[in-house]
Amino acid sequence: MEKKVMKKKRYAMVIDLRRCIGCHSCSVACKAENRVPLGVFRSWVKIIEKGRYPNITRHFLPSLCNQCDHPPCVINCPVQATWKQEDGIVIIDEHRCIGCRYCLSTCPYDARYVNPLMPIVQKCYFCHHRIYKGLEPACVEVCPVKARIFGDLNNPEEEITKLLSKHPFQVLKPEMNTHPMVYYIAADLVALEARGGAPWMRMRE
Amino acid sequence: MGFYSTSVMATLLEKREWKPIGKIGAVGALIILAIAPIFLLIDLNQPLRFWHLFFYLNPFSAISWGTFFLTSYPLIGLIYAWHVLRGNSRPAKIWGLFGFPIAISVHGYTGFILSLAKGRAFWNTSLNPILFLVSAMVSGLALIIIIGNLRYYFFTKNENEEQKATDLRIINKLVTTMIIFLIIELFLMASDLAVLANSKTEEYMTFELLTRGDWAPLFLGVELTLGGLIPLLMLSIKRIRLHPIGQCLVCVFILCGILAMRIIIVLGGQSVMLH
Numbered sequence: 001m002e003k004k005v006m007k008k009k010r011y012a013m014v015i016d017l018r019r020c021i022g023c024h025s026c027s028v029a030c031k032a033e034n035r036v037p038l039g040v041f042r043s044w045v046k047i048i049e050k051g052r053y054p055n056i057t058r059h060f061l062p063s064l065c066n067q068c069d070h071p072p073c074v075i076n077c078p079v080q081a082t083w084k085q086e087d088g089i090v091i092i093d094e095h096r097c098i099g100c101r102y103c104l105s106t107c108p109y110d111a112r113y114v115n116p117l118m119p120i121v122q123k124c125y126f127c128h129h130r131i132y133k134g135l136e137p138a139c140v141e142v143c144p145v146k147a148r149i150f151g152d153l154n155n156p157e158e159e160i161t162k163l164l165s166k167h168p169f170q171v172l173k174p175e176m177n178t179h180p181m182v183y184y185i186a187a188d189l190v191a192l193e194a195r196g197g198a199p200w201m202r203m204r205e
Numbered sequence: 206m207g208f209y210s211t212s213v214m215a216t217l218l219e220k221r222e223w224k225p226i227g228k229i230g231a232v233g234a235l236i237i238l239a240i241a242p243i244f245l246l247i248d249l250n251q252p253l254r255f256w257h258l259f260f261y262l263n264p265f266s267a268i269s270w271g272t273f274f275l276t277s278y279p280l281i282g283l284i285y286a287w288h289v290l291r292g293n294s295r296p297a298k299i300w301g302l303f304g305f306p307i308a309i310s311v312h313g314y315t316g317f318i319l320s321l322a323k324g325r326a327f328w329n330t331s332l333n334p335i336l337f338l339v340s341a342m343v344s345g346l347a348l349i350i351i352i353g354n355l356r357y358y359f360f361t362k363n364e365n366e367e368q369k370a371t372d373l374r375i376i377n378k379l380v381t382t383m384i385i386f387l388i389i390e391l392f393l394m395a396s397d398l399a400v401l402a403n404s405k406t407e408e409y410m411t412f413e414l415l416t417r418g419d420w421a422p423l424f425l426g427v428e429l430t431l432g433g434l435i436p437l438l439m440l441s442i443k444r445i446r447l448h449p450i451g452q453c454l455v456c457v458f459i460l461c462g463i464l465a466m467r468i469i470i471v472l473g474g475q476s477v478m479l480h
Contacts, residue, residue, distance in 0.1 A: 046480060063480055072323050078268035079254075079261040098257050099250020102268055108324035110479040119250035172480075175405070176323060194407055194478050 009087040010153040011126055012181040013140070014163050015062050017188070019147040022047055022060035026139035026148060030064075033127060033138035040113035042124040043139050048191050059188040062148070064139070065090065065111035065124040066172060066180030073103035073112065082121075088153075088181055089128050094120050108176045126150070153181075208234040208345045209282065209308045211379065213301035216289060226375055227297075229352050231286035233345075234308075238279040245275075267321055271314040278304065278311045312341040319470065326407035327474035332397050339390045344463045346383040347456035350376060354449045380452055384440055387459065391433050394466075410477050420473040423465050432462010 022045055030036060030043040043064040050057050067090050074082050074090060081096035082103060097120040104112045104121060112123045127137035135141070140148040151160035169183040172192060184192075212230025215223035246252045262269040281304035288297035316334030323329050353376045361369055401412040415424045436455045445451035 061480075072321075076263075076266050076268075076321060078263055078266040078272065079257040080263045081257075081261070096254075096257060096261060097251065098254045100248075100268060101250070102266075102318070102322070105328070105475065106322045106324050108479060110324075114250060121250075178323075194410065194480060 008154060010181075011067070011088045011131070012151070012153045012160060012183065013064075013126070013137075014149045014160050014169070014183045014185060016147045016149065016163070017060060017184055017186045019145040020045075020060045020062060021145055021147075022058065023144065025142045025144060026062055029138040029142035030124070033130075036122075037115060037117050039116060040122075042111075042113075042122070046191060048188070050188070050190055059191040061184070061187060061191040062139075063109065063111075063172070064182065066109055066178065066182045067124075067126060069179035069181060070177060072106045072108070072176075072178060076102055076106045078102065089126050089131075090123075091125060091128070092121060092123065094118075094122070097121055108173050108178060109180075208237065208349060210305065210342065211346065211349055212289065213285075213305055213308075216294070216297050216301050223375060225356065225372070226349065226353060226379070227289055229349055229356070230345075231282070231289045233348065233352065235279065235282050235286050238275075238282055242275055242279075267314055267317040271311070271318065274307055274310045274314055278307050281307060309338065313338050319474070324479065325474045326405070326477060327401070327411040327470065330397060330400070332393055333470075336390065336393045336397070339386055339393060340463050340466060343383060343386045343390055344460055346379055346386065347459045347463075350379050350383065351453050351456045353379065354453055358449065376449075376452070377447060380440065380446060383456075383459070384437070387433065387437065391429075391437075394429070394433075407477055407479075411474070414473060414477060415469070419476070420469055424469050424473075427465035428462050428469060431458050432460075432465060436462075 024045050027041060027043050027045055031041075034042060036042050043062065046061040046063060048059050048061075050059065067084075067088055069084075069088075071082075071084055071090050074084055078100060079096055079098055081098070082090060082092045084090050099114065099119050099121065101114060101121065104110075104114070112121050114120070115122050127135075127139075130137060136150050137148075140150045149160050149163060151158035153161055153164075155161060163185065164183060167185050169185050170187045170192065171180045171183055173180075208230040210230075212227045212234065215227035215230065246255055249255060258269065258272040262272065264270075281300060285297060285300040285304055288300060313334045316337035319325070319328035319337075320331060320333040321329075353372070357369070357372050357376065361372065364372070398412065398415070401408045401415075414420050436458050439445045439451060439455050439458075445455070
């Protein structure tokens with residue numbers, strides 16, 4: 001029984017914001033790897049500025065599909081065109097999708113988009129075509145500062161598991177009860193908020 | 206919903222003077238039901254795959270349930286309307302009652318679709334299903350009142366004075382019913398606003414959008430004022446409430462308000478940034 005649990009993978013990603021420099025290499029690599037059309041993104045980097053000169057800082061928040069453990073998009077799809085695989089990746093069947101865009105509305109993270117060239121819904125799949133060949137997702141491989149760490153949470157020897165056990169981490173919108181599988185280390189509260197900051201933060205600045 | 210439920214009530218009452226209203230409601234519901242699914246099909250990015258909704262259904266998805274409600278409602282409505290127009294009282298009552306929960310489901314499921322979309326703060330409220338039902342009642346009643354008045358002034362030349370007086374009395378009763386549902390609708394909207402203003406960040410952003418942002422003119426000007434407060438004010442004046450032109454004008458205002466409400470909920474609810 002224990003061996004079976006160990007073999008089953010549970011993919012997740014950690015984004016270490018102490019290292020991120022906001023270079024957007026991950027966004028570009030994702031676009032190139034997955035042929036994402038202009039105007040839509042599977043992975044993007046949010047940048048906010050805080051403070052007034054000379055006390056000013058920039059904070060980055062690379063975002064992508066969180067491959068939630070309780071994905072509202074899967075629950076609400078009327079034709080079961082999207083589902084969560086055993087390894088944790090949330091997949092879309094592009095031949096079954098009717099393009100109703102209900103999953104787009106349901107997703108709290110705006111992770112999905114309608115491909116303007118072939119009108120179906122698409123999103124980040126953790127580059128599963130690369131993972132199954134033993135490679136890492138494109139955004140992870142290209143990051144010049146190794147801010148993105150990808151791995152199997154069921155394997156205690158993986159770097160991702162060790163990082164999460166050693167450091168405090170945050171997720172996007174924990175109150176949504178979606179149980180995201182993308183974790184952030186040292187994420188700024190203002191960057192985590194929608195629209196770059198809560199009104200009470202802007203008033204202070 | 207307003208058309209169908211008014212028609213069913215008229216059929217159940219089995220009073221001769223309510224028959225015209227029963228017929229108007231039955232036919233009106235059918236016409237609208239014939240048009241609505243076409244818009245839904247056009248909205249799909251892959252309309253030719255619509256049959257997937259029947260073969261790959263998801264029992265946890267409100268849209269899956271809506272597919273079956275929207276398919277069965279017109280069929281039942283057609284049979285009901287046929288019996289109503291033929292004057293078959295008993296079968297009309299049976300089919301009318303049978304279709305009533307399906308009518309409620311058709312108009313309620315759209316509210317559920319929005320409520321279950323947890324990503325949108327404006328949508329994710331348990332008030333949406335009942336708000337959609339109530340607004341469907343109000344808009345249906347408003348349309349019946351307009352059509353009833355048009356029928357009274359252009360198609361009742363062969364009726365005697367007593368029948369005409371009865372027709373007017375029925376229209377006035379429908380106006381009273383519409384006022385009650387309008388008050389309920391305004392109360393639900395006020396409750397929604399109050400909770401949005403005192404809830405989490407995205408809910409408060411929605412509140413700001415509606416009251417001070419891009420959607421404020423449509424929400425405050427059209428939905429609340431033109432579609433809610435002005436009609437209530439006008440209907441509180443007896444002369445306007447009982448006058449056919451006053452009634453029709455108020456109904457047009459109400460229909461504009463409800464159209465604005467649907468636009469604001471659907472489009473405005475998606476305009477709040479999520480990240």
